[in-house]
Amino acid sequence: MQTIKPQSLFGQLLLFLGLPLFILWGFSAVSSYLSAMNAATQAYDRTLLASTRTVAEQLVVHDGKLDVDVPWVVLDSFERNMNDRLYYKVTDTQGKVISGYDDLPDMPENTPGTELYPALAWFYNATYRGQELRVARLLQPVNEGGVNGMAQIIVAETVQSRYYLAVRLLASATLTQGGLVLLTLTLAWLLLRRVLKPMRQLSVQMVRRDPGDLTPLPDLLPWSETRLLIVSFNRYIESLRGVLARQSRFSADASHQLRTPLTVLKTQAAVALSSPDPMQWRESLVAMQTTLDSTIHLTERLLQLSRLSRLDQTERQxxxxxxxxxxxxxxxxxxxxxxxxxxxxxxxxxxxxxxxxxxxxxxxxxxxxxxxxxxxxxxxxxxxxxxxxxxxxxxxxxxxxxxxxxxxxxxxxxxxxxxxxxxxxxxxxxxxxxxxxxxxxxxxxxxxxxxxxxxxxxxxxxxxxxxx
CATH class of the missing domain: 3.30.565.10 (Histidine kinase-like ATPase, C-terminal domain)
Structure with a gap:
């Protein structure tokens, strides 16, 4: 028969409770990071769009040509965050760059427009001079001084601040949720120690219990879910005590009942051996036969009674x-x-x-x-x-x-x-x-x-x- 290695109920309960909590903690951390990154993206995208609009307001027409004047005060207001660098590019209705960085990457084809703002605006990611950029593109209608068409304003910034904000939000959520997980596991650990203490006491008593001790188990388990276990076990002990008592009484009575005919047989055999008369021998043999018949009948009844007392529920069915x-x-x-x-x-x-x-x-x-x-x-x-x-x-x-x-x-x-x-x-x-x-x-x-x-x-x- 294969021996099952005993496992710790305390460890199993903690593992059953702690493992899902840690998995949920990790899933929540990833979800919080994605949510934080999405929130940071939306917040900084709004700033980028505001920057493109500010530049669009500076578009003017001189001598039939589109021009833009971006004061350094305006650029400084764009670059309040010293963690990121800002790039921009302005092209006229003919697609000619009139201000900013000429080599700033254009928007890829099939980039969907934003539905968050009532403007001809697009947002996309790009790489420029080895840096990751978040780019906002705005089309500004121009109909002034003989210039008709759409001017394009592109404003881009690096994404360090976005990552920084997302990491801060992630750290805050992770610490808060991690504290809750650790608090839950600590409370669960204390609760399990308290709950399993009566079971440990009962186990110690069972180990130290004499094999022949058939007294009822003490009611050490205070919970309603386990009370039936103690009641059932004590009922089994009481039934076993009754069975053993009946067997002991049966054995004593049976030995007493069998001892009497055996003593009679011995006496009858002694009488036959001590007498030289053949008639006396015959009478003793007849008496011995009668005694043996009654003894056989008694033995059969005893065996039948003993078998009935040992029948279990499976045989009963x-x-x-x-x-x-x-x-x-x-x-x-x-x-x-x-x-x-x-x-x-x-x-x-x-x-x-x-x-x-x-x-x-x-x-x-x-x-x-x-x-x-x-x-x-x-x-x-x-x-x-x-x-x-x-x-x-x-x-x-x-x-x-x-x-x-x-x-x-x-x-x-x-x-x-x-x-x-x-x-x-x-x-x-x-x-x-x-x-x-x-x-x-x-x-x-x-x-x-x-x-x-x-x-x-x-x-x-x-x-x-x-x-x-």
């Missing part, structure tokens, strides 16, 4: 459809010789068939034991009747009625216990197992025997079984 009438009639026929030996009127009454779900061997054993008990305690020339009927609740009823001395109502509970023989018929001998075995077989079929007073004054045993 292995039942089949059987005809209770056929079982009762067969048992009645097999007990006929015992009835004739005492001139007892033994017969069957009731239904022609009655199907139930049960274990046929055990049901037959129950009938045989009931008939044996009835025939044993019924005096000579008495009456024993076995019946199979159906009552008003649609249950099949197995009844065995005799004309013997019966059982007083106060002694019914003792009559169903193993090795408890009643003293209402001193002429009979036995170990007191028959009715106890009947009781166990009935419990196996989820019912119980009823010991009632018959109309004749004898005993009426009634067992209700679920009919099909």
């Amino acid at each position: 292995a039942m089949e459809l059987v005809d209770l009438v056929k079982i009762a009639q067969a048992c009645c026929f097999s007990s006929m010789a015992q009835a004739r030996s005492k001139n007892i009127d033994l017969g069957y009454e009731g239904l022609d068939e009655e199907w139930i779900t049960g274990e046929p061997v055990l049901l037959a054993e129950m009938c045989i034991n009931l008939l044996d008990n009835a025939l044993k305690y019924t005096p000579e020339n008495g009456v024993v009747t076995i019946r199979v009927t159906r009552d008003e609740t649609q249950f099949a009823c197995l009844e065995i009625e005799d004309s013997g001395p019966g059982i007083e109502s106060g002694l019914v509970r003792h009559a169903l216990m193993p090795f408890h023989r009643l003293d209402n018929s001193a002429a009979q001998s036995g170990a007191g197992i028959g009715l106890a075995l009947v009781n166990d077989i009935a419990r196996y079929h989820r019912t119980r025997p009823e010991l009632l007073r018959a109309e004749s004054g004898g005993l009426l045993v009634k067992i209700k079984l679920a009919a099909v």
Whole structure:
């Protein structure tokens, strides 16, 4: 059998909680960076567009030519951020550069226009002199002094400030969310230590517990989700304690019951060996045979009783459809010789068939034991009747009625216990197992025997079984 390596529940819970938190933290950091970069881009794009508009306002027409005058004061206002450099280019309606950097890259084809501003404006990224640029392009209509068309204003700036702003926003979000993650894990760590402390205490007690200690477990787990576990375990311990007690009592009683016939056998053998008379030998052998028959019968009952006490739920479910009438009639026929030996009127009454779900061997054993008990305690020339009927609740009823001395109502509970023989018929001998075995077989079929007073004054045993 493969041994499973034990794992830490504390570590598993922290990993189950912490790993998703760190993944979400990383996903949130990337999302925050992208959001921050988008926000910085929009903010600086607005400044770039304002710069192009400022330059567009400086467009003038002199002597039929478009010109632009960008004062240094205006350029200085564009370059307040000392982290970036600003570049611009202005072309007239003919596409001729009239101011700025001639080699500033033009807009790539198929660049979509912006929908954020009511202007003929475009934004795009470019590389200039080994630097990354963010470029704003504005088309300005000109219709003055004979000049008609669109002038183009391009303003570009490096992107260091954008990255700087995005990194600052990312750092702020990361620190805030990271603090929340660490706080959550810290609180989870403290909570798990507190929650698992009773389980550690219970584990220590279980390890130090004596293997034979069957006392209930202390209620160390205060949570409603685990209370059922302790209750179930204590119920199992109580059931195990009962099983062990019954086994111990059964072993003691069985050894006592077997010791008596073995002692008798030894005495009978000693008598035969000490006598030279062959007739005495024969009498001793006959007596030994009778003792052996009763011992074999007792041993079979003991084994049957022991097997019933060990049946588990899986075996209990292995039942089949059987005809209770056929079982009762067969048992009645097999007990006929015992009835004739005492001139007892033994017969069957009731239904022609009655199907139930049960274990046929055990049901037959129950009938045989009931008939044996009835025939044993019924005096000579008495009456024993076995019946199979159906009552008003649609249950099949197995009844065995005799004309013997019966059982007083106060002694019914003792009559169903193993090795408890009643003293209402001193002429009979036995170990007191028959009715106890009947009781166990009935419990196996989820019912119980009823010991009632018959109309004749004898005993009426009634067992209700679920009919099909």
